[in-house]
Amino acid sequence: MKKLLILSFSMLVLIPYTVSAQRVDNFQLPDVLSGGTFSLTEHNDAKGVVLIFTSLNCPFSKLYEERIVNLHTEFNPQGFVFALVNPHVKLEEGESADEMKKRAEERGIMFSFLADEDQVVTRQLGITKLPEVVLVTPSPTGYSIAYRGAIDNNPQVAANANLRYLESAMTAIANRRNPSPASSRPVGCNIRLLDF
Numbered sequence: 001m002k003k004l005l006i007l008s009f010s011m012l013v014l015i016p017y018t019v020s021a022q023r024v025d026n027f028q029l030p031d032v033l034s035g036g037t038f039s040l041t042e043h044n045d046a047k048g049v050v051l052i053f054t055s056l057n058c059p060f061s062k063l064y065e066e067r068i069v070n071l072h073t074e075f076n077p078q079g080f081v082f083a084l085v086n087p088h089v090k091l092e093e094g095e096s097a098d099e100m101k102k103r104a105e106e107r108g109i110m111f112s113f114l115a116d117e118d119q120v121v122t123r124q125l126g127i128t129k130l131p132e133v134v135l136v137t138p139s140p141t142g143y144s145i146a147y148r149g150a151i152d153n154n155p156q157v158a159a160n161a162n163l164r165y166l167e168s169a170m171t172a173i174a175n176r177r178n179p180s181p182a183s184s185r186p187v188g189c190n191i192r193l194l195d196f
Contacts, residue, residue: 023143026039027040029121048081049082052082052151053131066107075174084109089117119194123193131151146182
């Protein structure tokens, strides 16, 4: 009986984090760094689009900034497009477009930094934590999630991370394989959702 309870509990814990090639609708968000608009349809030729939901105030997000820049440096030449997505822009003090530009300059972020001011994309993808990653792959029939969850398994110390989920997922896709695992549990700050 005890084993059955443990198995049942394990299944309940894992269900929310399973990914069965969830489809992703195209979206458009303002890119505060370029002044233009970012949309999935612009990146049909990419091997994958890495969306990293983050904010300027979240301590967990700050701990990952250098790792994200390093992953971009390694995987962008292999055909992966990166974009940071801020669902807290204008929602908290210090979360403005100007502050986003300043942080990008300080941290050497040379890719899109998107303002999800109405949290449309955040809600569409069911994002709950900051940082949380969604790796989207294009195909002739649309876009689907290949991996979602944590960047790695050690928010505090990059050198101590022994499971680099996002890196492994991109490596798998670059080698024409499905990422395994296809999901992990994100750890970080809770998303502050707008009241509608």
